[in-house]
Amino acid sequence: MCTTCGCGTGETHVDGKALSxxxxxxxxxxxxxxxxxxxxxxxxxxGMSYRAVGARHGQAHLHADGRxxxxxxxxxxxxxxxxxxxxxxxxxxxxxxxxxxxxxxxILARNDGYAxxxxxxxxxxxxxxxxxxxxPGSGKTSLLCRTIxxxxxxxxxxxxxxxxxxxxxxxxxxxTGVAALQINTGKGCHLDAHMVGHALHELAPxxxxxxxxxxxxNLVCPAAFDLGEACKVVILSVTEGEDKPLKYPNxxxxxxxxxxxxxxxxxxxxxxxxxxxxxxxQVNPALQVIPLSATTGEGCEQWLAWLRAGCSARRExxxxxxxxxxxxxxxxxxxxxxxx
Amino acid sequence: xHEMSLAMGVLQIVEDAARAQSFQRVRLVQLEIGAxxxxxxxxxxxxxxxxxxxTLAEGAILEVIEVAGQGLCFNCNMTVPLAALxxxxxxxxxxxxxxxxxxxxxxxELEVE
Numbered sequence: 001m002c003t004t005c006g007c008g009t010g011e012t013h014v015d016g017k018a019l020s021x022x023x024x025x026x027x028x029x030x031x032x033x034x035x036x037x038x039x040x041x042x043x044x045x046x047g048m049s050y051r052a053v054g055a056r057h058g059q060a061h062l063h064a065d066g067r068x069x070x071x072x073x074x075x076x077x078x079x080x081x082x083x084x085x086x087x088x089x090x091x092x093x094x095x096x097x098x099x100x101x102x103x104x105x106x107i108l109a110r111n112d113g114y115a116x117x118x119x120x121x122x123x124x125x126x127x128x129x130x131x132x133x134x135x136p137g138s139g140k141t142s143l144l145c146r147t148i149x150x151x152x153x154x155x156x157x158x159x160x161x162x163x164x165x166x167x168x169x170x171x172x173x174x175x176t177g178v179a180a181l182q183i184n185t186g187k188g189c190h191l192d193a194h195m196v197g198h199a200l201h202e203l204a205p206x207x208x209x210x211x212x213x214x215x216x217x218n219l220v221c222p223a224a225f226d227l228g229e230a231c232k233v234v235i236l237s238v239t240e241g242e243d244k245p246l247k248y249p250n251x252x253x254x255x256x257x258x259x260x261x262x263x264x265x266x267x268x269x270x271x272x273x274x275x276x277x278x279x280x281x282q283v284n285p286a287l288q289v290i291p292l293s294a295t296t297g298e299g300c301e302q303w304l305a306w307l308r309a310g311c312s313a314r315r316e317x318x319x320x321x322x323x324x325x326x327x328x329x330x331x332x333x334x335x336x337x338x339x340x
Numbered sequence: 341x342h343e344m345s346l347a348m349g350v351l352q353i354v355e356d357a358a359r360a361q362s363f364q365r366v367r368l369v370q371l372e373i374g375a376x377x378x379x380x381x382x383x384x385x386x387x388x389x390x391x392x393x394x395t396l397a398e399g400a401i402l403e404v405i406e407v408a409g410q411g412l413c414f415n416c417n418m419t420v421p422l423a424a425l426x427x428x429x430x431x432x433x434x435x436x437x438x439x440x441x442x443x444x445x446x447x448x449e450l451e452v453e
Binding site (some may be wrong): 100104106188249 | 349353363376378425437445449451
């Protein structure tokens with residue numbers, strides 16, 4: 001378990017389906033662990049990747065779709081891994097020669113690899129993808145609903161929603177009439193590029209569309225995980241403190257745009273917008289800022305214009321890429337014809 | 341911050357290296373963590389200890405080399421030391437300072453048998 005935020009892994013769901021792979025890496029240990037006698041152990045569907053160890057501490061629970069299973073907790077049991085301890089100890093004699101190996105690899109290299117795949121897909125399809133990050137309660141979902149209502153006649157829009165639990169946000173988005181997919185991170189505190197890759201496969205966003213990825217409400221962890229997006233958009237609401245950019249600098253440093261939301265409430269608060277913006281730019285001098293209200297629509301036109309400009313830039317970039325690929329194909333065909 | 345995911349990333353890199361370079365056990369894992377990367381070395385050790393149990397890295401020492409933060413001061417047009425992302429320039433006391441170093445998180449070296 002992450003000692004800072006309680007983040008863990010192993011129970012990610014994309015649209016209610018369990019996700020296997022790097023995010024659920026601990027599941028690989030489960031094959032060697034005898035099934036627990038606890039309840040629910042026999043009801044895990046075939047191919048699911050839950051690691052049902054630790055019946056003593058495990059929490060059985062029921063999913064909305066009727067599945068029931070047992071979750072592990074994050075430290076291994078002596079009993080379950082006794083064989084491994086013994087074998088490691090046996091290898092560990094002081095006389096074994098050791099050697100040094102240079103690695104020089106980024107810890108997030110695997111995530112960044114998945115992010116690069118997502119980004120390539122976005123480039124090829126001309127999709128403008130944004131990673132929306134904020135504290136819980138900053139008004140992300142309300143802002144998305146207003147944005148979608150304003151743009152859905154002009155642009156194709158798809159949404160990926162990230163939350164620890166429930167599909168409430170995806171349902172709110174679907175009510176606006178656009179496609180939305182919920183990722184439940186379970187114990188996890190952030191979306192990663194692997195989860196988003198799976199979501200893209202399910203969601204299949206259209207060419208030239210706007211993809212809005214609403215990350216888990218958390219101003220700390222999502223800062224480090226590239227999802228393949230064009231940029232991160234951080235939402236700060238005026239009901240929070242002006243000094244949040246200083247308290248959580250990594251997120252404001254990683255974002256390209258800050259939306260200062262709920263400005264309709266400013267007359268009732270002592271929040272100093274200029275100070276908040278100055279703090280944010282202290283952390284990230286290049287940060288763009290748009291003050292707006294998702295409730296009244298004040299300032300939203302500037303945000304919508306920013307989105308339209310981003311989408312057109314993506315389409316133009318795709319057109320240029322396609323034209324250069326077509327030229328390359330023509331060159332190769334000409335060379336083949338000359339050779340033949 | 342998200343040290344559990346990072347610890348699993350470290351373990352994956354170690355396991356990839358074990359397949360490529362044929363070793364059976366890891367004695368020491370050396371990491372380079374930037375001062376501005378928002379990673380707590382103690383939390384990282386705790387999480388790595390948890391994820392490495394029952395693997396070839398069980399019991400390995402996790403050594404963390406802290407890389408100092410650096411930034412470009414827009415006023416002085418100079419690279420200056422930076423302890424936190426929001427700190428002023430130590431030379432002129434002004435803002436903004438754009439972080440240019442100390443955000444890395446890398447596996448640098450392994451000692452293996």
